[in-house]
Amino acid sequence: MTSNPFPAGGQRPVRVWTAIVDQHATWIAVNPVQGCPKSCRYCFLNERGQTAVRPETLASPARSVELLLACPHYTPERPVAYYTWTDAMALPTTREHLKALLGELTRRGVPNPVVLITKCRVPDDVIAAITAAIRDGLRVLVYLSYSGLSGEVERGIRHEDLRENFPRLADAGVPIVHYWRPAFPRSATPETMTAVLDWAAAHARCTVAAGLKVEAAALPGLARLWPELATTPEVDKAECVYPRAFWDFIHATAATHPTHPLFHTNSCALAYVLGRTDRFGVFDTPVCATRNHCPTGQRDLCRAAARRRRPVREQDVAAALARHGHPDAAFTLDPAAGEVIVRRALPTNVAAALTQDLATRVRVQRQEDDPYWSSGTAGALPLVLDGAR
Numbered sequence: 453m454t455s456n457p458f459p460a461g462g463q464r465p466v467r468v469w470t471a472i473v474d475q476h477a478t479w480i481a482v483n484p485v486q487g488c489p490k491s492c493r494y495c496f497l498n499e500r501g502q503t504a505v506r507p508e509t510l511a512s513p514a515r516s517v518e519l520l521l522a523c524p525h526y527t528p529e530r531p532v533a534y535y536t537w538t539d540a541m542a543l544p545t546t547r548e549h550l551k552a553l554l555g556e557l558t559r560r561g562v563p564n565p566v567v568l569i570t571k572c573r574v575p576d577d578v579i580a581a582i583t584a585a586i587r588d589g590l591r592v593l594v595y596l597s598y599s600g601l602s603g604e605v606e607r608g609i610r611h612e613d614l615r616e617n618f619p620r621l622a623d624a625g626v627p628i629v630h631y632w633r634p635a636f637p638r639s640a641t642p643e644t645m646t647a648v649l650d651w652a653a654a655h656a657r658c659t660v661a662a663g664l665k666v667e668a669a670a671l672p673g674l675a676r677l678w679p680e681l682a683t684t685p686e687v688d689k690a691e692c693v694y695p696r697a698f699w700d701f702i703h704a705t706a707a708t709h710p711t712h713p714l715f716h717t718n719s720c721a722l723a724y725v726l727g728r729t730d731r732f733g734v735f736d737t738p739v740c741a742t743r744n745h746c747p748t749g750q751r752d753l754c755r756a757a758a759r760r761r762r763p764v765r766e767q768d769v770a771a772a773l774a775r776h777g778h779p780d781a782a783f784t785l786d787p788a789a790g791e792v793i794v795r796r797a798l799p800t801n802v803a804a805a806l807t808q809d810l811a812t813r814v815r816v817q818r819q820e821d822d823p824y825w826s827s828g829t830a831g832a833l834p835l836v837l838d839g840a841r
């Protein structure tokens with residue numbers, strides 16, 4: 453375990469726990485093991501007392517699958533990300549849990565794509581378990597979170613192991629998504645950004661690029677790495693915060709890395725790697741048309757699907773709201789804008805489920821205590837900072 457991540461005299465936050473199964477913006481998250489022995493300085497788990505701790509197992513693999521299938525937001529096609537409140541590769545106990553879970557999912561024929569996210573070395577026995585699961589019909593994607601950050605920022609991470617994961621997984625036939633987030637001014641140099649993307653593009657199917665999420669409680673710690681955060685109003689309200697150099701770089705990859713897709717929307721990366729079409733109301737929006745560097749073949753698929761899709765009707769929206777426990781919520785359907793506006797505060801997990809059910813953008817009034825409020829799905833906007841390094 454790494455040392456206490458909090459500054460001298462700083463209080464370690466009380467350890468809090470999340471639901472074992474919940475709908476997040478683009479996937480269902482399943483967290484049968486919670487707590488991470490690492491302590492990346494930007495990690496949202498810091499404020500929840502869940503970094504630099506021993507992971508706790510809260511549900512067996514079999515129970516995890518039962519809870520997933522019983523989730524009110526569950527449908528067979530939704531991607532499911534496992535172990536998002538730990539790093540599944542960090543400790544042998546969690547890796548054994550993962551291997552048993554993959555066995556349980558294949559044994560029960562659970563059809564949902566499986567997403568695993570890591571910054572740690574994926575050992576050979578885990579790669580073998582993943583490839584066996586893929587052979588048995590499970591769709592498994594590994595997100596490698598690689599952003600050119602130092603050991604001072606990603607404390608406890610062995611970056612050489614992380615880099616080596618790319619060819620090791622690719623050679624085994626495991627689909628890789630390069631997860632590039634966050635960027636700090638110190639990692640937003642042309643040399644670092646080019647080296648990161650060159651390496652990822654050689655092995656991964658695509659990149660998802662995102663900025664830094666800044667929660668109010670995390671601001672003092674993050675401002676030690678990026679002082680401009682402390683002098684910029686409302687950084688905690690942004691969808692993500694980006695150094696200008698990183699923002700410009702990730703919007704120019706169609707020219708610098710023309711054969712490597714790069715997405716600003718995770719849902720589009722998943723659609724591309726899974727051979728699916730947009731179900732999040734992204735197609736033909738400015739993000740689709742001008743920000744995502746999406747291959748022509750994928751664009752053709754999304755266009756054809758959008759033409760085939762029956763327009764959403766008021767009764768579809770009403771039925772979806774009722775299904776998710778909000779039968780009385782008033783809403784406006786704007787077919788021209790491809791948007792549903794719900795005039796009631798709803799949790800973001802419900803909005804995300806509605807978005808996928810209807811394959812349409814869903815905007816809702818803010819729910820003040822919603823932990824996922826500052827997400828793009830919920831309507832927050834990116835913030836780009838110009839300051840000097």
Ligand code: SF4
Nearest residue numbers: 720730735740746754
């Ligand atoms: S065409 Fe647009 S909506 Fe479809 S995957 Fe590409 S970027 Fe996303």
